[in-house]
Amino acid sequence: MQRIGVIGTGSIAAVHLDGWRCMPGIELVGYYDIVPEAADRAAQRYGGRVFATLDELFDAVDIVDICSPGTAHKENVLAAAAAGKSIICEKPLARHLADAVEMVETCERLGVPLFPAQVVRFFPMYSRVKERIDAGAIGKPAVYRSARCGSFPRPGRDFSAPYYADFNQSGGVVLDVAVHDIDFARWCCGEVERVFARGLTFAGKEFHDHALITLRFVSGAIGHIEVSWSHPRTTFRTRVEVAGDSGLMEWDSLDRPPLLAEMYNDQQGFQRMGSSPTADEDEPYYAELAHFVDVIEGRATPRVTARDGLEAVRVALAAIESMRTGQPVAMQDFGG
């Protein structure tokens, strides 16, 4: 039995809590949030208690699940590590590379497991792509492409929007979103050698952020990642494609879902509703959290490590640097 404490009870915490709530073998003990009312709401909805301080929470739990904004990750992780707790930390690990390094090295020194919640490795279509690569279906990966395109997190629409909208806090769409694709690309193609990026991050366009990132991997493979907070709100579009020297794999969220309903609504209008349901245990966030519990209890080796979290941040920051300077960035020399 693992006792879970959640730090930060905003939008991503709700997704974690939906998973924790139905997971066998765990006890959802309670919450800490610098906004006590937010923690109260979580307790009312998911059960458990509200802790007034981090130390009280640490005393009552085995695993600390950090869902606070990225700017608070470092302080939360260092405190949990000092308390000797197993740590799950939302992505990106940190806003700045030096902070991410300190977090990872501290946890390693103290022997505390630190799992970055880079959930794309647990999305079933992505894990299938990786599995088929490992099985040799496409040969050696050569050209990687992926995209993750949504709308700008507008203030007033989403509780956390002011945080995302502030580049100094969130790092914009590249640090907040591209870490997912960078992490998955590294999983498929290995370490990144060089990064070049163009985007809107420094274009001064209100309610827009977007980037086209070009990668060269140490293996010789090349890669392309599009991330957007400039797409219309109608769809959140993701896609992935990996071409190897003996085959190709591709998946696109624009393809037809398994369940698609088209119908009239009560306002004489028209409604289109697509969904791709999974069994509870295959829901990506559930699968991710359950995997971390399995690792902590010795039943699995980690699919994603603290070092993976650190490198995803490092490559993302290099892409931001490239956007800023207009020049490619060699990863070997890049220290944030």
Added chain:
Amino acid sequence: MTDQLVRIGFLGVAHLHSVSYANSLLALAGVEVVGIWDRSENLAADWSARLGVRHFASVESLLAEGLDAVVVCSENIAHRPLVEQAAGRVKAILCEKPIATTMEDAHAMIACCRAANTRLQIAFPVRFAPSVVELKRQLDAGLLGEILTLNCTNHGSMPGGWFIDPALAGGGAVLDHTVHVIDVLRWLWRVEVTEVYAEIGDSLLHPDLGIDDAGLLSFTLSNGVYGTLDTSWSRPSSYPIWGDVKLEILGERGVVYADTLHQYVTVASNAAGKTQWAGYGSDMDRGLIADFIDMVRSGRHPSITGEDGLAAMEVALAAYASARSRQPVKLPIS
């Protein structure tokens, strides 16, 4: 006007598009395909038998027939000598893309045709794909508002043959597949590429190929828009179609996904050993050829000029220079 007979010859048929161009020409009223020449007699004989067109032993003997126009579909490296030989002997030349393999050759071809009063057109059929024509109409109507960025692909299968011989092709996937999309972008917004950065892979998808088969170009346009283009020959032989031409265009008001070949019937055939996408989209080569013949007859300027061909090729050459130097390269490079 439409009854005026237009007499056409082919100088080089090594490029696969020559068959499609010939079929479009043969289907047009008032057009006669007088004959073909190719440096390979075997290819010329085979092509001649398949299409029922005479083949000639020399370029000179074909030109001596008194042609109105020629179509140059040779290996890339031979575009310049064939265009130079035909200039002044015909009213117009349709030259397969890329126009050439060096800036010097392209400039020489344009200058030679201008001096000889022969009109030079480059074959960029994608401008005539109905979905691209409709895309231009939507963009011209301001559908997306201000354009922000472009994510484009022109993927293909590895073509083999002379396409992978650097001495005949002058470049691999990047030269082959940069020019179509760049031409469309120049045409959509009357812009030029001002800077390009590229990561290029030699023999990356096809071990020991000996030429570039993968390329990612990151560019900026003169209107401030930035974008990327994937030119890779990344469609394996087991893929249901040879490749794609896709433009994802993001603007202030939304996004358009243009997938010009996405008009197909899915065919699962045990005989083929794989599932195939049988395209039913309108033949873009037909539009290109009809436009060219109209130009020959009417005496108007070509819709796609030698300068258009040069500008598109220049982006590919800049991409190679960028990959060599690992730096962004500014255009024009000439």
